[in-house]
Amino acid sequence: MNFFLLTVLKAVIIIFVLLTFCAYLTWIERKVLAHIQLRPGPYRVGPHGLLQPLSDVVKLITKEGVIPANANKVFYVLAPFLAVATALLSISVIPFGPEIEIFGIKTQMGLADLNASALLILAISSLGVYGIAIGGWASNSKYSLLGGLRSSAQMISYELPMALAIAAPLLIVNTLSFREMVAAQSGYWLGFIPKWNVFAGPFPQIFSFLFFLTAAFAETNRVPFDLPEAESELVAGFHTEYSSVNFAAFFTAEYANIVTICCVATLLFLGGWTPLWPAAYGSDYVPSVAFLAVAAVMLYHATQPLRFWDKYTYPVFGLIALVFAGAFQVPLLKPILIPLFWFAAKTLSLIFVFIWIRGTLPRFRYDQLMKFAWTFLFPVALVNLLITGLLVALT
Amino acid sequence: MPATVPLAWFLILSAVLFSIGAAGFLLRRSILTVFMCIELMLNAVNLSFISFAHRWKAVDGHIFSFFVMVVAAAEAAVGLAIILTVFKNRNTLEIDEVSSLKL
Amino acid sequence: MDGLIFLTCAFIAVACATNLVLQTHPISSAISLVGVMVSLAVLYLLLGGEFIGFAQLIVYAGAIMVLFVFVIMLLNAGAERQYKRSVWVTVLGVPLLFGFLGLVAYFIQSRVPATDTVKFGAWTGGSARDFGRVLFSTYLLPFEVTSILILIAIVGAIVLAQKEID
Numbered sequence: 001m002n003f004f005l006l007t008v009l010k011a012v013i014i015i016f017v018l019l020t021f022c023a024y025l026t027w028i029e030r031k032v033l034a035h036i037q038l039r040p041g042p043y044r045v046g047p048h049g050l051l052q053p054l055s056d057v058v059k060l061i062t063k064e065g066v067i068p069a070n071a072n073k074v075f076y077v078l079a080p081f082l083a084v085a086t087a088l089l090s091i092s093v094i095p096f097g098p099e100i101e102i103f104g105i106k107t108q109m110g111l112a113d114l115n116a117s118a119l120l121i122l123a124i125s126s127l128g129v130y131g132i133a134i135g136g137w138a139s140n141s142k143y144s145l146l147g148g149l150r151s152s153a154q155m156i157s158y159e160l161p162m163a164l165a166i167a168a169p170l171l172i173v174n175t176l177s178f179r180e181m182v183a184a185q186s187g188y189w190l191g192f193i194p195k196w197n198v199f200a201g202p203f204p205q206i207f208s209f210l211f212f213l214t215a216a217f218a219e220t221n222r223v224p225f226d227l228p229e230a231e232s233e234l235v236a237g238f239h240t241e242y243s244s245v246n247f248a249a250f251f252t253a254e255y256a257n258i259v260t261i262c263c264v265a266t267l268l269f270l271g272g273w274t275p276l277w278p279a280a281y282g283s284d285y286v287p288s289v290a291f292l293a294v295a296a297v298m299l300y301h302a303t304q305p306l307r308f309w310d311k312y313t314y315p316v317f318g319l320i321a322l323v324f325a326g327a328f329q330v331p332l333l334k335p336i337l338i339p340l341f342w343f344a345a346k347t348l349s350l351i352f353v354f355i356w357i358r359g360t361l362p363r364f365r366y367d368q369l370m371k372f373a374w375t376f377l378f379p380v381a382l383v384n385l386l387i388t389g390l391l392v393a394l395t
Numbered sequence: 396m397p398a399t400v401p402l403a404w405f406l407i408l409s410a411v412l413f414s415i416g417a418a419g420f421l422l423r424r425s426i427l428t429v430f431m432c433i434e435l436m437l438n439a440v441n442l443s444f445i446s447f448a449h450r451w452k453a454v455d456g457h458i459f460s461f462f463v464m465v466v467a468a469a470e471a472a473v474g475l476a477i478i479l480t481v482f483k484n485r486n487t488l489e490i491d492e493v494s495s496l497k498l
Numbered sequence: 499m500d501g502l503i504f505l506t507c508a509f510i511a512v513a514c515a516t517n518l519v520l521q522t523h524p525i526s527s528a529i530s531l532v533g534v535m536v537s538l539a540v541l542y543l544l545l546g547g548e549f550i551g552f553a554q555l556i557v558y559a560g561a562i563m564v565l566f567v568f569v570i571m572l573l574n575a576g577a578e579r580q581y582k583r584s585v586w587v588t589v590l591g592v593p594l595l596f597g598f599l600g601l602v603a604y605f606i607q608s609r610v611p612a613t614d615t616v617k618f619g620a621w622t623g624g625s626a627r628d629f630g631r632v633l634f635s636t637y638l639l640p641f642e643v644t645s646i647l648i649l650i651a652i653v654g655a656i657v658l659a660q661k662e663i664d
Binding site: 398399400401402403404405406407408410411412414415416418419422423424425427428430431432434435438441442445446448449450452453454455457458460461462464465466467468469470471472473475476477478479480482488489 | 512527
């Protein structure tokens with residue numbers, strides 16, 4: 001098929017899936033946070049609040065967009081555009097699976113495969129600072145300016161430890177391209193321990209993984225580093241004066257950033273789409289077993305309905321889970337779905353860790369945050385890189 | 396639309412950007428804009444280096460460009476610190492008003 | 499196709515550069531300069547400079563210009579005061595600028611042989627591997643010297659910008 005047409009089709013699919021997933025990530029976050037805090041979370045809008053993201057989107061689009069007086073109109077409108085553009089650009093180099101063949105068309109699962117994908121991720125995250133800085137400044141309000149400046153300073157301070165934490169596993173796999181990185185992490189020692197970068201090489205990259213996650217929390221402005229947009233401190237930081245579609249854009253950009261960073265962590269440290277143990281020992285049945293377990297739970301709850309609609313919604317969910325469990329065993333779809341399942345499982349676990357930490361930790365004060373970056377995280381990441389380099393050079 | 400681009404076009408683009416930067420450097424009054432025109436001139440020179448690296452198929456042009464970037468970064472850091480100090484002392488950002496050494 | 503891509507990037511670069519010089523507020527100039535840098539980074543990538551294109555985005559557009567934007571916001575720089583410029587400057591200056599640029603273009607066109615053409619993707623020797631190999635072998639001394647230069651710049655910036663100890 002024509003390369004251009006195929007790329008456009010893939011781009012449409014990936015962006016559609018990403019945006020829908022960002023909307024439902026808000027649902028996941030609210031549900032998980034709620035259960036950590038022993039309350040039900042969104043419940044009423046649709047079964048178990050599943051239509052809540054839809055109603056949020058409708059609300060945000062139909063709200064009145066207010067531009068504050070004396071705000072610089074061009075930059076006020078440009079800032080969320082910049083934020084969303086950079087958030088969506090970095091998803092383009094992330095591979096979701098190996099090369100597949102559908103209806104005779106061979107294609108890579110992922111939009112683009114550059115020789116220097118890791119550098120593009122760093123470059124786009126550097127450019128992501130502009131959306132926030134300009135948004136904070138253009139709102140012509142004290143809280144916004146302060147929040148914008150603090151947030152940008154935090155993001156550029158944590159870019160350095162993040163780059164150092166990315167550089168360490170790059171020394172081991174000896175390539176900047178994500179596909180070659182995953183290829184270097186496939187294979188097993190002793191037949192069952194996966195060769196992921198967290199376990200690998202002359203120096204296991206577990207420390208780089210932790211530093212990368214810490215820097216990722218700061219880059220995406222999540223708790224415990226979310227002082228710039230904390231409700232109780234700065235009203236809402238740089239997006240105080242934004243309403244309706246502009247606010248939805250910043251919101252989407254933040255969640256898309258979280259997804260991208262978790263995908264990058266999966267590719268760099270957790271082996272991308274390689275399964276946890278070899279397919280020879282039955283790891284191909286894990287997705288089906290997981291979905292069968294989900295179906296069993298749903299159908300069990302269907303026999304003991306708590307509320308009025310439960311006796312209709314739970315059986316439907318159970319049937320959908322059974323269909324997914326069956327889909328993972330269809331030989332035609334297996335090479336597409338199984339790597340995608342492992343990639344999604346690892347990324348979703350990391351996203352769950354993000355949400356879990358949001359519900360658990362208090363936030364840093366701003367000077368504690370900056371001191372932590374410059375006096376602790378940056379030297380330690382540098383030492384980690386030096387040790388990795390030394391051990392790689394000696395072996 | 397040509398299928399290959401003549402090398403001269405890249406060099407002309409570099410010269411045009413450099414001239415616009417030089418014109419801005421001479422005509423503008425805000426010290427920050429003057430500084431940004433200097434960065435524009437450095438970028439134009441980088442483009443020249445990299446087009447010639449492509450022409451001679453040697454990566455040394457890229458190395459030179461890298462060093463220009465590094466020096467521009469160091470210069471930007473020190474220059475902005477100087478601008479901050481000048482602002483603290485003179486409370487103005489116009490270069491015409493920093494003229495106490497003039498006769 | 500190559501010509502079309504080049505002309506698009508060149509047009510964006512020149513438009514942003516002109517915008518930089520003509521805008522009164524420094525923030526608009528800063529964002530225009532970021533636009534110039536991004537279009538130049540695209541050109542570097544097309545000319546085979548993978549590493550240098552991304553380095554331009556990371557270092558120049560992502561760090562140096564953010565520093566500029568920070569300083570503009572901190573100093574609360576406003577739009578420049580408009581001075582009365584004599585009409586002769588515009589009437590003489592702009593045509594002279596165009597004439598000068600035309601002369602430069604003609605001079606370059608006549609000096610560079612017409613057989614020197616650029617095909618995007620013809621040379622891929624600017625990857626990180628080749629770049630690093632040459633940087634750390636042939637150009638090791640300039641590399642170390644520039645790292646000392648950056649150290650001097652860091653110390654100088656901190657000393658200049660710190661509060662006075664009374």
